[in-house]
Amino acid sequence: DTEVTQTPKHLVMGMTNKKSLKCEQHMGHRAMYWYKQKAKKPPELMFVYSYEKLSINESVPSRFSPECPNSSLLNLHLHALQPEDSALYLCASSHLQGARGYTFGSGTRLTVV
């Protein structure tokens, strides 16, 4: 299994909703990441988990709450989002060493209305 699986693929939510994005990998990677990508922009790092512990938070607003229940799963809990949070949310995983960088999922296209 060489994939990172993200669900759902598309999500529309209101500004008062609570929703969660899910990410799963079975490659034995011990680092997992959340990136946000707006149209015509590069992916921007949000969070890094290393050995299931949060190691980097790129000053992300608290309405985004990450969770890493185990080494294969990564969640992103969403609450009280704003329309400007609409974007493609990408999950990735990697070995902590090595040259291949990350393996990305296909992303969740989030629209906040």
Add this chain to the structure above:
Amino acid sequence: DQQVKQNSPSLSVQEGRISILNCDYTNSMFDYFLWYKKYPAEGPTFLISISSIKDKNEDGRFTVFLNKSAKHLSLHIVPSQPGDSAVYFCAARGAGGTSYGKLTFGQGTILTVHP
């Protein structure tokens, strides 16, 4: 302050010819440089990487060159194929401290290969 820059938003090439995508960086605290390819509605796909201690890495039709003195790297695709049409992102991986393992992406270059 953007540490990884791709100054060409787009590149158009004829099928069979060479595509050259360029990337510049401003920080020396990177241990690997990587190229990713991205189709619409998909996540980026790893293409090829190069260690900061190397100057060339080749994998099939893809070759990456690193010029450390100029802080410049390039991706060569030979021969270019229509299926190569996508957005190409250059990325640099942090070598240590709080940036260890962190990928910083350039703005991307849209490559179009015409039949």
